[in-house]
Amino acid sequence: MGRTDWGSERRLTAISRGGLSVPARQAVADGQIPPGASVLDYGCGRGEDVRALRHMGCEAVGWDPFYQPDVPLEPRPVVLLTYVLNVIEDPAERRRALQRAWDLAGTVLIVSARLTWERSKVSGENFGDGLLTRRKTFQHLYGVSELRTYVEDVTGVRAVSASPGVIYTFKDDTARLSYLARRIIADGQWLASSDTTSAVAALVDHVERRGRPPRLEEMPLSTAQLLGHLRPGEVNRLVRESVNQAKVDEGAKRTTLNTLLFLAVELFNGRGPFTSLPLTVQLDVRAFFSSYKEACRRADRLLLKLRDDAYIRGAMNASAVGKLTPTALYVHRRAVEQMPAVLRLYEHCASIAAGRPQAWTVAKLCHRGRAVSWLDYPDFDCDPHPRLLTSYQVDLTTFETSHHSYGSHDNRPLLHRKHEFLHSDDPDAAKYRRLTEAEVRADLYANPHLIGTEKGWESELARCGRALRGHRLVRTQA
Known part of the structure; x- marks a missing residue:
């Protein structure tokens, strides 16, 4: 084994996943780790990504100061620096690690780090610019913009937010533009x-x-x-x-x-x-x-x-897709490409600034201020009224981000009128519209302030003597 002379127990942060990490999966999906790619996992821990990438046909090697210290460090086209910056308690050493990974990257450096919204999952005491846990492991949690700015500062080139907490930095600007x-x-x-x-x-x-x-x-x-x-x-x-x-x-x-x-x-x-x-x-x-x-x-x-409120509101009113509320336009993932060009640009700018999350169902574009949220309703297609699991927002005026998880809530927000989020040509739109019409006839939308959450919706179903069987509304037994 390698070094142990750190101010924290870094080796204990290496976990066994049994498959690709989230950043590596993102890079594969984005074509940054193509089939047969030559990859160096710098700070590979127990080598889970290395083994998975080899299984996929990549020429992958891993180096780690504790688990794999004797592996020769040689430049590779693709370098992964996955959840390494978080665990280094010395800011100067942290910067050197990033610089070394950048020096070894021939084409692209893929950097990932844990984010500030994970603070509730980390229990520890203040230590330097982070936290020291009971196991004596260190964690510096990054803001989304902080991570991108830090990578750009060290590498000296423009970086791209692939998804929240995953940054791509390219040696050749043509590769970035591609x-x-x-x-x-x-x-x-x-x-x-x-x-x-x-x-x-x-x-x-x-x-x-x-x-x-x-x-x-x-x-x-x-x-x-x-x-x-x-x-x-x-x-x-x-x-x-x-x-x-x-x-x-x-x-x-x-x-x-x-x-x-x-x-x-x-x-x-x-x-x-x-x-x-x-x-x-x-x-x-x-x-x-x-x-x-x-x-x-x-x-x-x-x-x-994008700066013209009246123009943005006009584009939202004219959009052939999406549900327009007094504050925002909500559009399903399958219909985003059919928004007017300026609204597509609005969403793209937010995704470049802060990274579009891997899992999302509906994009929310605010017309009061400039902010985009990506909302994840994982059961949108099978649940007649899907529940919200997560929300990730970026404010384009400040580049501040926020993340909320609703998985443990007992009264989650849910959706109605699903057809309104889609284009009329969507294969499922007609089925969703028929359900909405049946719910309107049953008086289920008489109290709109109640039906936006699980408990309120259940109470209205009970009031009206109705139940759902898939995407069909049926009467309940008296």
């Missing part, structure tokens, strides 16, 4: 191709979704190879004969809006030169704007509209 582009422009996937016919079908699908033909280097290698024996003119003819022009026009409109969203978010997080943009975004700019300058000017105007 990641941001994937978060905003999610239509870059290609259909699988096995022969010339399916390769042409994949090309047609891409043209209809993107609104423009792709360059050869945008295609998957297998698709490009399957089309390689055809002359460019023949490929263009096949595409022209097969595309649905209405879909192409709709794709062009969608790509134009997505490009503006990306450029606006990029300014919010620091905009670079045209050549730093991902290739696909460069080609979108050339296809749908007269110049990069014009695209940026339009994106800047869109970003400025």
